[in-house]
Amino acid sequence: MPSPLSSLRVRLADLGDRGRRHSSLLRRVPPLHDLLELAARVGYGARGFVYLSVGCLILLSAVDVVGDAVGTKGALDWLVLRPLGRLWVFLIGLGLAAFVLWRVLQSVFDADHEGVSGHGLRTRMSQGFSGLSYAGLAFAAFSLLVRAPDGDPAQEGVVRSQEQAATVLSLPFGNWLLAGVGLMILGIGVSNVVKAWREDFTEYLACSPRTCRRVAPLARAGHIARGLAYLPLAILVILAGLRSSARDVTSFGSALEAVERQPGGPWILMATALGFVAFGAFSFIEARFRRIRPPRDLKLD
Structure with a gap:
């Protein structure tokens, strides 16, 4: 007996075939798997x-060219x-929405063919949580089109974090x-370092072995930087929970600023910034070379 998902696939395929037969415009639309790959x-x-x-904003903050360091939301505040x-x-929001769609296909429809083994389920669950976080970032990007920040993005991030903690x-x-939220942030940081x-970051890349060897360090440096950057914020959130004090909560960027004030802090902040730049660069490499395989249940052509 066919599954509901398979029945839906057949109906959508039939609908698409009939639409292409009766409309020259629809015949020009690329196949679904091409659209998914583009997204x-x-x-x-x-x-x-x-x-x-x-990464660039953190680096500029470390050398006192701009104000305080910011996280992903703060970077959008600065850009707008x-x-x-x-x-x-707006374009970034559209791109992030496309990335959320891809994360859904990876986690729910197993686009990477991870399977249902223990490792496969953990990978797909991680992709699902990643999709949720980028959905929040995409929503934040579109919200900025309605209301741009009035003051310093870094300070607004602190106020926003404290309001959420108070709630x-x-x-x-x-x-x-x-405190549990802080432990979750800590877990995200540790998991990135691990x-x-x-992880074999070249497993999903369709490039030559020589190119893969060259770009893999970018992914490793990026994940280490992301993981370590979460730790100061996690500690502050955990302490805020244990003390029942929302004022102890700060933003991602302000937590990095606290690190900068420690001995050797500027160098740590610069290393973190370069790690974020490396992660961004590897994301561009994935945009070019990643193997994008459409989920079997959504392949309509």
């Missing part, structure tokens, strides 16, 4: 642009205030919930 590549490019922007900023942010603390067992050492 995925645009999404990787948008992710690369965001992290490249974050630049000339043609709304257009840039969590107002819930039953809110202090433990907030992934940097254990």
Whole structure:
């Protein structure tokens, strides 16, 4: 007996065939798997642009060219205030939405053919959580088209984080919930560092072995930088939960600023910035060379 998903696939395929037979315009539309591949590549490019922007802003902050360091949301706040900023942010939002679609196809429809083994399910679950985080970032990008930040993006990030922490603390067992959020952030950071050492980042790239060997260090440096950058924020959120104090919560960028004030902090911040730039660069490489395989249940042509 065919599954509901297979039945839906057959109906959509039949609908698409009938539409192409009766419309010359629809006959010019590329096959679905080509559209999905384009969406995925645009999404990787948008992710690369965001992290490249974050890395550059952190680097400029470390050498005191701009103000405080910012995270991904702060980078969008900064971009929207630049000339043609709304257009840039709109295009980034579209790209991130495309990337969210690709994450859904990876996690739900197993686009990478990870299977249902323990490792495969963990990978798909990680892709699903990644999709949720980028969905939030895409929503933030489109929100900026309606209301751009009025003041310093870094300070607005702190205020926004403290308001969210206060909302969590107002819930039953809110202090433990907030501490749990901090532990989740800590887990994300640690998992990125572990992934940097254990993952074969060239497995999904369709490039020559020589090129793959050259670009793999970018992915490792990027994941290490992302993982370590989460740790200061995680610690502050955990402490805020244990103390039941929303004022102890800060933003991603402000947590990095706290690191900069420590001995050797500027060098750590510069290394983090270069790691983010490396992650952005590797995202561009994925946009070009990643093997994009359409999920079997969505291949309509």
